[in-house]
Amino acid sequence: MAAVPKPITAPPDKEELARRLANVRSRMKEENLDYYVCFDPVNIYYLTNFANNVHERPFIMVIPLKGTPVMLCPLLESSHVRARARCELEYATYYEFPAPAGQNWFELYKTLFGKRVRVGVESTLPVGIADATPGSRVVTDIIEDVRLVKTDYEIGRTVHACSVINEGHRKILEITRPGKVEVLIYGEVVRLMMGKTLMEIPGANLIVSKFVGAVWPPSLSHDPHIVPTPGTAMEEGGPHVSIVTAQVDGYGVEVERTFFLGHVPEKARKPFETMMKARALAYGMVKPGAVLEEIDREVRKVIIGAGYEKYILHRTGHGLGITGHEAPYVALGDSRRLEPGMLISIEPGIYIPGEGGYRHSDTVLITRDGYLRLTDAPDGLEELTIPLGEAE
C-alpha cells in the first residue's frame, strides 16, 4: 500500500494555479470555445485562490482562450480579490449594485468579450448572467471535469484537512455520553478543529473554513439529513451516527461512524453487519478503472439481499476536493471510471425508521494500485461500543 502523502498547509503557488488554468484552456480548445465564464465561487477559488460569498454584487471571471483572465468585481471588493488571488488577473471593477445607467456590472461585462464568439458557461450560472452574456452560449461544466482528478498539491491539502477531522472525531467518541446535548458536543469539537486549523494555518481564509461535529442519536439517526435541534440529547445504546466534516482553509473532508453507548441493541446487529459487508465490498472494488455506478450497484445488492431495499436513502459515495460534495459520484447513473488522484467518500447506509441509521464514511484517495483511506477512526462494532464507565 502506498504511503500517505505529506500534508500541505501553504497556499497554492503560481505554477499550481497556472497548470489548473492550462487544463481548463485545453478543454476550451476541445470544445471550440473563445471564452469561458466562471461564476461559481468554488470554481473561482479553484483557479485563483480567492473566495467570495455570493451576494447581489456579482463576481465573474471571464477566461479568454489566450491572454490574462479578467475578474469582474465590485469596487468594494477589488482589494480583497488582490489580497487573496495568487494568479495573474486583470480587473474590471464596477462601482455598486445597482448603479446609474452605463455603470452597472452587466454593461461592463458585455465589453469583456470579442465579437461573434462562442462562450462556455457553467450549468450553475444564474440565468440573469447567462442572458447578459454575448455571443453564442454553450452550457458545459469544464471546470468540474478538470477538478475530478486532484493535483499532488490538492492531495497534500486534503491529507492535512483529514488530520484535523481525525482529531475532531476522536474527541466526539471521547465526549459523547447519554444525556449530553448536541450543542455541547458541537461546541467542543468545532472549537478543537478550528483551533488546530488556526494554529497550523494562521492565515487561513475564514470564508472557506467551516467545521461540523455532531451526532445523530438513535431517535434521529434513521434520518441523515434532518438537522438536530441544539438541545437534542444523546441516549444509552444506539445506533448513534457521528458527522465530522470540515472545509479546512478550502479543502473539504468527512469522517462518520455508527457507534453505541454502553450496549448494542440485538436488533442493531444485523443492519450494522450488513452495512459493514456492503462497505467492505465497496472497498474491494475501489481502484483505478472501476466504473462508479458498478460499485453502487454491487453495494445495493448486498443491502437489498439482506431485505433492506426500502432503507436505502442514498448512493455509496461522492467526490470531495475544494468542496465536501462534488463529482464524481459513486452512484447509479455515473458511468465514469475511477482514476488515481480522485478523492471520494465511501459511505453505504441503511436507515430504519424507529430503529436508527447505519453508516460509516471516510475520505478516500484513489492511488495507482488501489486506494488510501485518509481518515482514521475505529470501525468495528466492538471498538465502537463505548463502555459507560469511561465517561469523563
Added chain:
Amino acid sequence: MAAVPKPITAPPDKEELARRLANVRSRMKEENLDYYVCFDPVNIYYLTNFANNVHERPFIMVIPLKGTPVMLCPLLESSHVRARARCELEYATYYEFPAPAGQNWFELYKTLFGKRVRVGVESTLPVGIADATPGSRVVTDIIEDVRLVKTDYEIGRTVHACSVINEGHRKILEITRPGKVEVLIYGEVVRLMMGKTLMEIPGANLIVSKFVGAVWPPSLSHDPHIVPTPGTAMEEGGPHVSIVTAQVDGYGVEVERTFFLGHVPEKARKPFETMMKARALAYGMVKPGAVLEEIDREVRKVIIGAGYEKYILHRTGHGLGITGHEAPYVALGDSRRLEPGMLISIEPGIYIPGEGGYRHSDTVLITRDGYLRLTDAPDGLEELTIPLGEAE
C-alpha cells in the same frame, strides 16, 4: 415616534405563509404566468420556512397559479422538508444525483408543468435548471419584490434579531482593547449571540443562524470587505470599525460602529464628523415616499463636499429581511420609493488608505411617519472613545 414592535421568536404560522404565497400569486397573475419556479433557498425559506443548503441535488419549488405548490427534492431530504415546512406542499421526490435514466430530477421536473405554459423564473436560477424548464420562460424576480415590504411577523422577528446583535455589540466595545486578537473577540461575541439565540429559540434552525462579531483595526478599516486573519491585533487609537451581523433563526440584521481605543488621532476628526453629517442627512430623508437614489445622491454630496469623493467605496445602504443584504438599495440607480415596513441599513462610509475607515451602520425600520432604529449602540465620538483604564 412609534413604539418598537414586540419581538417575535415563534416560527411563522400557516396564515402568514399563505399570505406570502397569495402575494406571489397576485404578481403571477399580473405578469400572466401559469407557473413560477423558485430555486433560491432564500425564497424557498420565505414561502415555506424550510431552509436548504444548495448542493448538487436540487430543491425546486414549482408554484402553479392555482392549487398546491410542489417541492421537488431528493429522497434523502424529504423528511427534512416535512419537518420544517409550515405550509401545504405536494412532494415530488427523486432518488439521487445522478440517477439511472428516467429517474433523474430533470425528468421528474418536466412532468410538473402543463402544456404550452408561461413560466416565471428567478434571475438567480441556474441556467442548467432554466434550460430544463418547459414552456416559455420569463425571468422576473417576483418574490424579491414581494419581500420588499415586511409583514408585522417579519418585523417582530427582526426586532428580536436586533436584540441579539445589540448585546453582541455591547460585548465588542467591552472587550476590544489594544493587542487583543481578532479570533478572541470573534469567539466571545459569537458565543454570546449564539447562546442568547438558543436560549430564546431552542428550536432555532442552524442552517439559517449565523453570527459574526469582528473588528477591523485602523490598519485594515479602510478596506471594509477584506477579511482579517485570525491573529489580527487591535491597536491603540483608531478608527476601528466593528461589524456585528447575524442571521438569527432566519432574520438578518447588522450594527456597526467606528470607535477609538484610548485616543482619537487628530486627522480622524474630520472624516468622522463628515461621516456623521452624511449619516444625519440620510436619517433626515428616510421616510415613506423618499426615493432611494436621492438619499444616496445627497449623502454623496456631503462626502464629496468634504473632499472625500475618492474615498467612497459603497452606497448608503441596503435592504434586510430574511437575508442581511437584499432589495431595496439606498443607491444611485434604485429609483424605488421607501414604504412603511421596509427594513434598510443606513451606513455611509469614508475609507482613507493609510488612515482608516469611518462607518456606522444600523438596522432601520420604515414606519408610517419616518423610521425606527432597531439597533442600539452609542454613536458619538466621545462615547466611542474607550478609556484604556477600563480594560478588563
